Amino acid sequence: MFGLKADWSLEVFERYFTMGDYAGGEARWCPGCGDFAVLNTVHRVLHDAQLPPEKTVAVSGIGCSSRLPHYMGTYGFHGLHGRALPFANGVKSRRPDLDVWVATGDGDCFSIGAGHWIHAIRYNVDMVVLVFDNAIYGLTKKQTSPTSPTGLSTNTHPKGAPLPAMNPLTTTLGITNVSFVAQCVDWNPPHLYETIKKAHKHRGTSFVRIIQRCPVFSPDFCKPLQEDSSRMLLLTHEKGIPADDSVRRIFGEQREHDPGNWIEAMSIARDERKIPIGLLYHDPDAPVYDDLSSRGLEATNAEKIAAVNRAFDAFAI
Amino acid sequence: MTTKTTSGATETPKQRGAKIIKEHIVEVVSDSGEGAQKCGQTFGSVSGKMSNGVWTVEIIPAEIQPPARSPAGASGIRIRLASKRVTNMGDEADLVVAFNEQVLFSRVANGAYKKGTIVLLENKWSEDPQESIRQQYAAAVKEFAEHGLVVHEVPMEVECLKLVKDARKGKNMFVLGMLCHIYSRDLDKALAEIAATFARKGDKVIKANHDLFQSGYDYAASHIDYHWEIPAEQGDLGPTLVTNGNTAVGLGVMAAGMDLVSMYPITPATSATHYIADIFHEAGGFIHQAEDEIAAVAYAVGASFAGKTACTITSGPGMALKTEVLGLAVMAEIPLVVVDVQRGGPSTGLPTKVEQGDLLSTLYGMPGDAPKIIIAPATIEECFHFVILARKLAEAFRGPVFVLTDANLATGVQPWTRPVLSEDWLAAPIDQGAWDRNVPAYDWNETTGLSQRPIPGQRGGEYVLTGLSHTNRSKVAYDSDTNQTTCEHRSRKLAALAQTLNPPEIHGDEQGDLLVVGWGSTKGAIEEAVDLLRENGHRVSSIHPRFISPMEPGMQEIFSRFKKVMTVEINYSDKLGDPLITEETRRYAQLAGLLRAKTLVDVDCWSVVYGHPMQPGLIYSELEQRLRA
Numbered sequence: 023m024f025g026l027k028a029d030w031s032l033e034v035f036e037r038y039f040t041m042g043d044y045a046g047g048e049a050r051w052c053p054g055c056g057d058f059a060v061l062n063t064v065h066r067v068l069h070d071a072q073l074p075p076e077k078t079v080a081v082s083g084i085g086c087s088s089r090l091p092h093y094m095g096t097y098g099f100h101g102l103h104g105r106a107l108p109f110a111n112g113v114k115s116r117r118p119d120l121d122v123w124v125a126t127g128d129g130d131c132f133s134i135g136a137g138h139w140i141h142a143i144r145y146n147v148d149m150v151v152l153v154f155d156n157a158i159y160g161l162t163k164k165q166t167s168p169t170s171p172t173g174l175s176t177n178t179h180p181k182g183a184p185l186p187a188m189n190p191l192t193t194t195l196g197i198t199n200v201s202f203v204a205q206c207v208d209w210n211p212p213h214l215y216e217t218i219k220k221a222h223k224h225r226g227t228s229f230v231r232i233i234q235r236c237p238v239f240s241p242d243f244c245k246p247l248q249e250d251s252s253r254m255l256l257l258t259h260e261k262g263i264p265a266d267d268s269v270r271r272i273f274g275e276q277r278e279h280d281p282g283n284w285i286e287a288m289s290i291a292r293d294e295r296k297i298p299i300g301l302l303y304h305d306p307d308a309p310v311y312d313d314l315s316s317r318g319l320e321a322t323n324a325e326k327i328a329a330v331n332r333a334f335d336a337f338a339i
Numbered sequence: 340m341t342t343k344t345t346s347g348a349t350e351t352p353k354q355r356g357a358k359i360i361k362e363h364i365v366e367v368v369s370d371s372g373e374g375a376q377k378c379g380q381t382f383g384s385v386s387g388k389m390s391n392g393v394w395t396v397e398i399i400p401a402e403i404q405p406p407a408r409s410p411a412g413a414s415g416i417r418i419r420l421a422s423k424r425v426t427n428m429g430d431e432a433d434l435v436v437a438f439n440e441q442v443l444f445s446r447v448a449n450g451a452y453k454k455g456t457i458v459l460l461e462n463k464w465s466e467d468p469q470e471s472i473r474q475q476y477a478a479a480v481k482e483f484a485e486h487g488l489v490v491h492e493v494p495m496e497v498e499c500l501k502l503v504k505d506a507r508k509g510k511n512m513f514v515l516g517m518l519c520h521i522y523s524r525d526l527d528k529a530l531a532e533i534a535a536t537f538a539r540k541g542d543k544v545i546k547a548n549h550d551l552f553q554s555g556y557d558y559a560a561s562h563i564d565y566h567w568e569i570p571a572e573q574g575d576l577g578p579t580l581v582t583n584g585n586t587a588v589g590l591g592v593m594a595a596g597m598d599l600v601s602m603y604p605i606t607p608a609t610s611a612t613h614y615i616a617d618i619f620h621e622a623g624g625f626i627h628q629a630e631d632e633i634a635a636v637a638y639a640v641g642a643s644f645a646g647k648t649a650c651t652i653t654s655g656p657g658m659a660l661k662t663e664v665l666g667l668a669v670m671a672e673i674p675l676v677v678v679d680v681q682r683g684g685p686s687t688g689l690p691t692k693v694e695q696g697d698l699l700s701t702l703y704g705m706p707g708d709a710p711k712i713i714i715a716p717a718t719i720e721e722c723f724h725f726v727i728l729a730r731k732l733a734e735a736f737r738g739p740v741f742v743l744t745d746a747n748l749a750t751g752v753q754p755w756t757r758p759v760l761s762e763d764w765l766a767a768p769i770d771q772g773a774w775d776r777n778v779p780a781y782d783w784n785e786t787t788g789l790s791q792r793p794i795p796g797q798r799g800g801e802y803v804l805t806g807l808s809h810t811n812r813s814k815v816a817y818d819s820d821t822n823q824t825t826c827e828h829r830s831r832k833l834a835a836l837a838q839t840l841n842p843p844e845i846h847g848d849e850q851g852d853l854l855v856v857g858w859g860s861t862k863g864a865i866e867e868a869v870d871l872l873r874e875n876g877h878r879v880s881s882i883h884p885r886f887i888s889p890m891e892p893g894m895q896e897i898f899s900r901f902k903k904v905m906t907v908e909i910n911y912s913d914k915l916g917d918p919l920i921t922e923e924t925r926r927y928a929q930l931a932g933l934l935r936a937k938t939l940v941d942v943d944c945w946s947v948v949y950g951h952p953m954q955p956g957l958i959y960s961e962l963e964q965r966l967r968a
């Protein structure tokens with residue numbers, strides 16, 4: 023497959039990977055930061071899938087959350103602010119055998135990288151995109167982000183963020199060829215695990231917005247949700263994110279929602295009175311760019327040379 | 340397929356009394372859409388097949404859809420045709436065929452013609468129903484004569500209408516016929532070329548075009564006194580390709596076995612991917628059109644991180660956008676080929692015109708110290724070979740390699756030797772064997788700064804690439820020693836490469852009064868001017884380094900053998916004597932500034948930004964003046 027040595031890929035099945043194989047350097051986020059929970063969950067999902075660490079690539083931009091690759095035992099690509107998505111698409115472009123994960127922040131993805139966000143959703147390359155949304159610029163110490171709630175006091179807007187917060191769910195749902203949109207919170211491990219697992223299984227760009235605690239710079243973003251879970255709406259469905267009793271008990275407000283129903287997904291996403299938790303939209307059949315970008319991978323040297331010679335013929339005199 | 344025709348087909352030029360000449364520059368100009376370019380390309384191919392030296396370059400109107408008969412709307416082609424090899428578009432044209440008189444004005448304004456340039460001008464406008472057009476025509480013919488142009492009014496439309504209903508379609512074939520007679524082109528080769536051009540349209544269309552061609556040929560034989568022969572003196576060229584520099588780059592990408600071209604459209608770079616767009620996958624590659632230049636280069640860098648050979652092709656404004664990612668490629672040592680087909684700048688500048696203005700921004704346009712390899716092909720053939728070279732250098736020296744071409748190379752068309760392809764040129768398949776865990780991801784050699792890199796999929800090689808300052812295990816490190824030593828390692832790679840380079844070859848004598856230094860597309864024009872000066876007794880030589888970073892060795896020593904050294908470049912420099920310009924305030928041309936800093940020699944420069952390719956005649960008169968001073 024893909025020009026790789028068969029003996030090498032067969033060997034995979036004889037190895038067993040521990041959680042430690044997926045972990046890298048010691049994570050250094052602030053105490054109470056939601057990023058820890060996501061990192062642990064990613065390790066667990068990879069461990070349960072028993073994917074070889076050397077075949078996994080964690081790609082990120084710049085931000086607190088974008089430190090994630092450094093805490094992985096896999097290959098990693100800690101890129102540039104806003105550019106995680108095109109880097110990740112490039113990694114996957116000619117290496118469909120690699121398992122690609124993206125960690126990006128609300129500033130990284132929705133502000134400086136917003137153009138790439140739209141196009142990455144449209145390319146629909148097979149990868150998991152985890153957006154760590156703490157509604158603030160964490161790394162650079164408390165500047166307004168596109169998702170900062172109106173009135174949130176920041177260092178760039180001490181009197182309060184002036185604009186209405188962006189709604190990343192409706193934006194993503196509105197992009198042609200969107201194939202997977204889910205939302206979850208970092209402080210509910212079972213639901214977080216099921217969400218990331220489902221995202222990982224989907225072939226296409228799985229967009230997961232994680233509402234993430236930043237106790238240092240935007241505590242007021244998550245605290246009201248943690249204190250009053252009725253402000254959230256758990257989406258349930260047999261095709262959605264599995265939610266066991268423990269999860270159902272926490273989220274009192276629930277709604278059956280078929281993730282195949284785009285119009286309903288859009289109306290749920292638009293209703294800002296209740297924050298939806300779960301799988302909003304899933305189209306397993308949306309075309310993936312990998313099928314295009316992996317063209318020609320199997321060409322042999324002889325075929326390559328023959329193709330160039332044919333090209334020469336077109337210009338020969 | 341060839342069609343034997345009646346008149347003149349079997350006569351040789353000598354029988355018909357053609358005058359032998361060494362070279363001519365011919366232009367065909369028209370409103371856009373009248374096929375002047377097709378006419379010129381065919382004329383060029385036929386001449387190439389006759390083993391003549393040929394250089395063709397398209398004349399592109401400033402607007403996409405200029406109105407008909409607009410003075411600024413000249414669309415067409417220049418063909419420089421010679422007995423020997425031609426390396427540039429030359430100076431003023433000797434003969435021009437114009438489909439209307441208005442389009443000639445912009446060419447006259449550009450200095451494309453001289454006293455004595457022959458104009459074969461469509462005369463239908465003299466009888467146009469609109470009086471204003473008749474008047475414009477008459478006034479223009481008078482004005483051209485005053486400029487010293489030799490105007491011949493030719494009833495092209497009338498002649499074509501004898502064969503077709505709409506002369507707009509096909510007049511170019513009539514003109515091709517005229518030119519082929521005037522320049523004694525091989526009739527069979529011309530007919531075959533036309534047949535090949537219209538092969539897809541069927542025999543009827545071929546026949547109609549052959550008839551138009553023949554009528555132009557016959558018309559010239561009986562009505563036009565000019566009749567020249569330009570015998571080929573190059574001998575048999577062997578297998579030959581005819582392309583412009585952009586197509587050569589595209590073919591080079593394929594022959595280098597690249598996996599990926601990731602680009603965003605920008606003039607004049609885009610056409611490098613046009614031809615290969617449909618066939619690249621057959622050679623194992625993929626073209627990604629990204630949402631912008633940042634994404635394009637990021638995608639390429641991502642692919643390269645994953646072990647696949649990648650390339651991005653762009654022009655000045657695109658280079659500006661890619662800068663941050665390219666800095667990451669330097670910092671994290673990711674191989675990448677970057678082709679910059681330079682155009683006029685700054686900003687959107689002159690999109691279709693020639694400039695060598697990106698040398699310093701490529702070299703220095705990144706935050707911090709970002710050492711990188713920069714090479715500049717000087718010929719269309721080198722556009723092909725340098726892509727292959729760049730890929731190898733990128734991998735061996737673990738970083739981005741910049742190939743600077745320009746709009747002159749991009750659009751100039753020339754025959755060049757068909758390369759014999761080699762497996763050695765293809766990228767090797769990626770290594771997926773296990774990586775020795777004890778070897779760090781950046782196992783820098785202390786002396787050379789070189790190291791091998793692990794590729795995702797290699798067990799034991801797991802590392803996290805980062806643009807932050809990092810240790811040899813790619814761990815983020817902000818301490819002073821790490822930053823100092825890693826900067827040294829990255830820089831030393833250039834010194835290691837420089838050790839393998841030869842000093843530039845000297846064109847002309849090894850010492851003399853003046854040494855001219857050029858780079859990139861100006862080589863042909865500079866050497867032509869130098870040759871002519873030498874024939875006229877001047878002690879002048881030239882060099883043309885291909886490696887700009889690291890610089891080819893021995894410069895200072897070579898400079899010491901000449902009384903004066905100067906560069907000739909197509910980028911801006913101040914001229915002494917201009918208002919406020921003194922030795923102190925003067926800003927030098929880009930390579931000149933680099934050479935001054937590098938060698939401490941008082942390197943002078945002559946550079947202009949007219950947007951044209953360098954012309955040998957202009958260089959000649961500038962150098963001659965300086966040699967006299």
Ligand SMILES: Cc1ncc(C[n+]2csc(CCOP(=O)(O)OP(=O)(O)O)c2C)c(N)n1
Pocket residue numbers: 084085086087088103126127128129130131154156158159160161162167
């Ligand atoms: C081109 C560029 N501009 C600005 C920065 C500074 N910068 C680094 S991270 C960041 C914002 C991070 O916010 P977010 O993406 O929300 O991540 P978080 O730290 O909150 O996880 C900014 C502005 C940068 N590194 N690069």
Ligand code: SF4
Pocket residue numbers: 050051052054055056057086087156160161235236237238239
């Ligand atoms: S600043 Fe906020 S987001 Fe960043 S590590 Fe600390 S808690 Fe986490």
Ligand SMILES: [Mg+2]
Pocket residue numbers: 085127128129154155156157158159160167
């Ligand atoms: Mg943030």
